[in-house]
Amino acid sequence: MKIFSGWRRFAFGLLLIFLVTHLFSVRELNNSKMVESRKQLNKKFDHLVLGPAAGQGMSNRLQCQGSKALNRTHSSNGRLGVDGSIAFVTVFTIYNSSVDKLDDKSSNTIVGNASYNKVDRSMAVLNVFINFIQVAMPQSEVIVLTDPVSDLSVHRHRVSLYPIQGEYSRDKLMLQRIRSYITYLDTRLHKLSQNPRNITHYIFTDSDIAVVDDLGQMFRDHPNFHMALTFRNNKAQPLNSGFIAVRGTPDAILRAKLFLQEVLKIYVSKYINASRMLGDQLALAWVVKSKPHFDASRFAKTVAFSDDIGGTSILFLPCALYNWTPPEGAGQFHGMPLNVKVVHFKGSRKRLMLESWNFYSSTLDTADMLCLILGSGRTKYDF
Template sequence: MGPASIKAVNKTHFSTSSNNSNFGNHIAFVTVFATYKPTVDRLVNGKSSDLLTVGNTSYSKVERSMAILNVFINFIQVTMPQSNIIILTEPSSVLPVHRNRVTIYPIQGEYSRDKLMLQRIRSYIAFLEAKLEERSEWQGQVDHYIFTDSDIAVVDDLGQIFHDYPNFHLALTFRNNKEQPLNSGFIAVRGTPDGILRAKVFLQEVLKIYSTKYMKASRMLGDQLALAWVVKSHPSFNAKQFTRQQAFLADIAGASVLFLPCLRYNWTPPEGAGQFHGMPLDVKVVHFKGSRKRLMLESWNFLSSSSASDISDMLCLILKSGRTKYDF
């Protein structure tokens, strides 16, 4: 392990909203979630090949998805207990989620696997349009929105974003990747009428580019490619800023866009031998992409067990897992 890794392992305290932070009030997390009818399980040695065991629990594909959604909720309710969670889904979907501060929000659309990433942007736009109408009729407390994938763990209070950066309309996370510098798994929107409107217009531009240029990548990556095209095609934008791990503001498509480093706000654990390079000390969001979803469940199991005293212990578990190949 490198020096940063050792520091993370030795970390004894991790600040969360439970430690006297009020930044997380009046924030809603919004995620798109869809379930699919399971196919006939293939049998291997008389057992279903689609069953996967984590700890003492075996999951089918549908059960895995629901377990991940519930763990997504669990992490938010530990680190930001005053925030709300909104699940955007198709109207016919019946999700067995009955939790405090969790709302199922049906939006008509095409939630098939091949079109889910496209539908996600459409659902975000429809949601913002509905909230914009509500804001025009009601002048009260401003609620901010953070749109995320459901395979993330929020491990620190994200409300500080809106406090520390008061002038942005929406926020995106970036990494030093020439082809895919932006990750669509985290988008923050300021809950003012102007913020909601400008974020909606921005996403409509992304949707247009997605639909006209990247439909061949509709199942995966198309939204990220479209995001990058909208941002990088702006005449005044300097893409060299993606090579630095510092937050910055830029005016894009009529919106003030805050760019936050993935290293802190959308960090993905490494996977596989030779891929481990430590972890950031101030990470706020852990994104369990792809096969890492098993690690997401294992991390929550560890955090909720008597073995972990706080989130820093759970982060150390993730840190030590960096040479493991997951199969979720």
């Protein structure tokens, strides 16, 4: 009996060891699966992954079958009747160029048939930005405001560099952008005082946008605004600073300059801790909403409206048309309006911007390209 009892204890011990080992293995397996799942979620794809295009069956929305447009986008013929030329202005600089230009292919990224290092990637985005403008608005100028010490070289027709002294570090770039806009507007005022008939309207934008329709209609259909901002239905950040238009008259340039000076003052005094990102948009919203009796509920509708903010006549344009963001941003639930004019590849969408240009170059069809963008899904394409 004692021998049998000892054997039972031994067998029970073996069973216990087996169960503990098995449970530990299952737990480790589950943990490894969770880690792998997180890696998959955070993975940045090196190719486009198309999904269903939002807005199917909705009127006045682009309808797509894959990357083929089933209806056509509306072209505005916007330059007709516009008094003055139009120039696009963007702030752009290059970081760590001496390091990135080393022949280290380990960190290179492939998009289509091209290989990019960090400097190449930034320059590719800038060049595609220019490409889209020159297709949609071939008579427009592009002015690149940049750090005088930046090793930046752009040899393109109707493109010029305009160095402005300032602090262009990553942490201060958004702050510097407003300062550069103010400085540039000030120089335009001086030029106009010498030649008041030389009217040029200005559109200040991020360099990661694609202009897909002529924007001249904006100045023709709304002849009285000093500057234009784009808005979305977002309580904390209703205004996006990636698109700001300024009419080219002396009064409008002066009023826009004074408005941006007020935004800069609020930026520095209230939102300096957000100087790397979002501070400019928070400051814009604060200046606009601080106007007594300003009706912020208008931001919930995709209808343009005007208001006087501190003496500056501001035209508020819906992001859905003038600052539309691919899936993961404004507009993804309701598709893409047929008359969209600007696509903003902000955040993790830079690769998609280059892929879109490559697709357009092979098809020369804007509507099909917009279907490619619309169906790109919520995948992380940034590099």
